[in-house]
Amino acid sequence: MEFELTEDQKMIRDTAREFAQKRVAPGVLERDASGEFPHDLIEELSELGLMGMIHPEEYGGFDADNVSYALVIEELARHDASLAITVASHTSLGTGHIALFGSDELKKKYLPDLVTGKKLAGWGLTEPGSGSDAAGMKTTAVLDGDEWVINGGKTFITQGSVGSTFVILAMTDASKGTKGISAFVLEKGMEGFSHGPKMEKLGLRSSDTCELIFENVRIPKGNLVGELNQGFMNTMKVLEGGRIGIGAMALGLGRGALEDGIKHCNERVQFGKPLSALQSIQFKIADMATRLDAARLLVHKAAYLKDQGLPHNLEASMAKLYASEMAMEACNHGVQLLGGYGYMEEYHVERYFRDVKLTEIGEGTSEVQRMVIAKTLLR
Numbered sequence: 076m077e078f079e080l081t082e083d084q085k086m087i088r089d090t091a092r093e094f095a096q097k098r099v100a101p102g103v104l105e106r107d108a109s110g111e112f113p114h115d116l117i118e119e120l121s122e123l124g125l126m127g128m129i130h131p132e133e134y135g136g137f138d139a140d141n142v143s144y145a146l147v148i149e150e151l152a153r154h155d156a157s158l159a160i161t162v163a164s165h166t167s168l169g170t171g172h173i174a175l176f177g178s179d180e181l182k183k184k185y186l187p188d189l190v191t192g193k194k195l196a197g198w199g200l201t202e203p204g205s206g207s208d209a210a211g212m213k214t215t216a217v218l219d220g221d222e223w224v225i226n227g228g229k230t231f232i233t234q235g236s237v238g239s240t241f242v243i244l245a246m247t248d249a250s251k252g253t254k255g256i257s258a259f260v261l262e263k264g265m266e267g268f269s270h271g272p273k274m275e276k277l278g279l280r281s282s283d284t285c286e287l288i289f290e291n292v293r294i295p296k297g298n299l300v301g302e303l304n305q306g307f308m309n310t311m312k313v314l315e316g317g318r319i320g321i322g323a324m325a326l327g328l329g330r331g332a333l334e335d336g337i338k339h340c341n342e343r344v345q346f347g348k349p350l351s352a353l354q355s356i357q358f359k360i361a362d363m364a365t366r367l368d369a370a371r372l373l374v375h376k377a378a379y380l381k382d383q384g385l386p387h388n389l390e391a392s393m394a395k396l397y398a399s400e401m402a403m404e405a406c407n408h409g410v411q412l413l414g415g416y417g418y419m420e421e422y423h424v425e426r427y428f429r430d431v432k433l434t435e436i437g438e439g440t441s442e443v444q445r446m447v448i449a450k451t452l453l454r
Contacts, residue, residue: 081144085447090123091150100154106281107426110273112237113281116158119441121192127166128175134186139376140317145323149371151356152327153334157282158432159327160437163320164233165189169196171256171316172242174437189239197238199229199311206283207443209307210245210252214289216259222300223259225267225292235285236270239263243287244306251304258306260298262333267292278429281293290320315388318395322374325395325434328427329367329402332409335424336360337412350412353433359412363405370398389451396444399434406431 080088087268099116106113120126128145130136133228141344144166152159170189173181188194207210214227240344248255261268271286301309338362340350349392374392380387409424410417419423435441 076179078328080146084140084146084207086142087139088146090152091125091147092153092251094119094123095150099151099158103178104421104423104426105214105346106155108280108420110275111281112283113155113161113283114237117192117436119160120162123345124211126162126192127170127186129166130170131188131409132188134174134182134340135191135306137246140360140382142375142382145185145319145374145378148320148323148332149327152324153331154327155281156427156433157279158160159324160233160282160321160433161195163317163324164198165192165238166319167197167316168313169234169238169240169242170200172300172309172313175196175312176258176305177260178297178300180297181300185260189240194239195234195237196236197241197287198231198313199232199241199243201229201231202227203230207440208368209256209310212244212246214243214245214275215249216247216257218296219293220246221296222293223296224342225259225261225289225294231274231284232287234269234283236273237283239320240301240318243286244310247306248304253307254430256310257303257305258300258305258309258424259294260300262290263281265294269382272286277432278426310343311388313383314438315391318391318444319374319377319381320397321438322370322377322391325402326367326371326374328431328434329370329398329405332402332424332427333363333367335422336363336409339416356412359408363408366401366445367375370394370401389448392439392444392447392451395438396441396448399431400441402431403435 090447097179098441108172122139127136128139131327132138133234148159148163155266173185201211203260215237216223242258243261244256244258267290269288274284340356343350377387380390410428413422416422
């Protein structure tokens with residue numbers, strides 16, 4: 076069992092870390108306050124090859140392993156989780172669904188621009204009345220000659236207004252429940268395809284989120300992604316990779332809270348000594364560090380299994396569940412360590428605390444992860 080990173084993995088991590096420290100961190104508070112989407116940072120990440128790093132070289136990626144991908148997401152989230160979730164959702168969900176299940180024609184048409192970051196991908200599963208219960212989906216796709224006609228809508232869609240290419244899930248046979256769901260590629264600009272205004276959120280404020288609206292959107296028959304009525308089953312595979320990314324994002328946020336907390340406790344003097352001299356503070360920091368490191372091992376294990384082509388559904392759910400909950404705990408402790416300062420917007424831990432909550436909800440809630448884990452173990 077090897078715990079040391081390879082030289083390539085270290086190089087990729089260090090590249091992402093340097094970029095995050097020099098380019099991402101300086102303007103993060105301003106982006107959080109304004110909600111402005113960081114188009115310039117996305118362009119720079121594309122130039123570094125980090126917008127499609129895990130995808131094949133033939134489409135512009137560099138076939139990086141998933142452990143490296145997890146390291147990149149963690150480094151970005153350490154300073155700006157809004158940017159991290161943009162990269163993660165683009166890479167593993169929208170682009171990933173086409174890469175895993177798209178026809179050769181769809182891959183050749185869409186992947187080059189997506190993998191190189193020239194265009195952003197979005198992915199649509201959730202609806203206003205359908206979250207964890209995908210069988211309650213109301214969006215439909217009906218075949219009319221050589222075209223599919225899409226009607227319905229999606230909500231909470233990352234890259235909803237800034238994305239160009241979307242994979243959306245729709246009912247093609249409602250009588251079959253989840254076994255009657257299929258996936259399709261839609262493009263911005265198609266007649267009848269629109270989006271709502273940007274949603275105002277608790278956290279991840281500079282990540283673009285909005286509703287998608289489909290009113291008799293006609294798409295070519297060949298824009299079906301994967302086999303007919305296999306969309307939900309394929310989605311479960313897509314989400315396995317997505318959960319690794321969310322776990323890595325949680326790690327970055329938890330690490331930020333830990334590192335900022337240590338710095339503050341070493342500098343803040345109360346009753347004639349630094350806070351870090353108090354055993355109660357030391358115990359809190361020890362627990363934060365231990366639990367985050369355990370979470371990192373789970374995330375990297377799931378990524379490693381994915382790289383080996385081995386089953387990793389159980390491990391991805393465990394990693395996402397534990398990392399998100401431990402990061403939530405770490406960010407809560409981070410605010411407490413800074414006291415009144417931790418409650419102020421000018422200090423980053425307040426932002427970490429708001430941002431990290433999404434990791435317990437997105438890509439399947441903590442409750443869903445426990446269902447997946449239990450069902451797998453009891454099968």
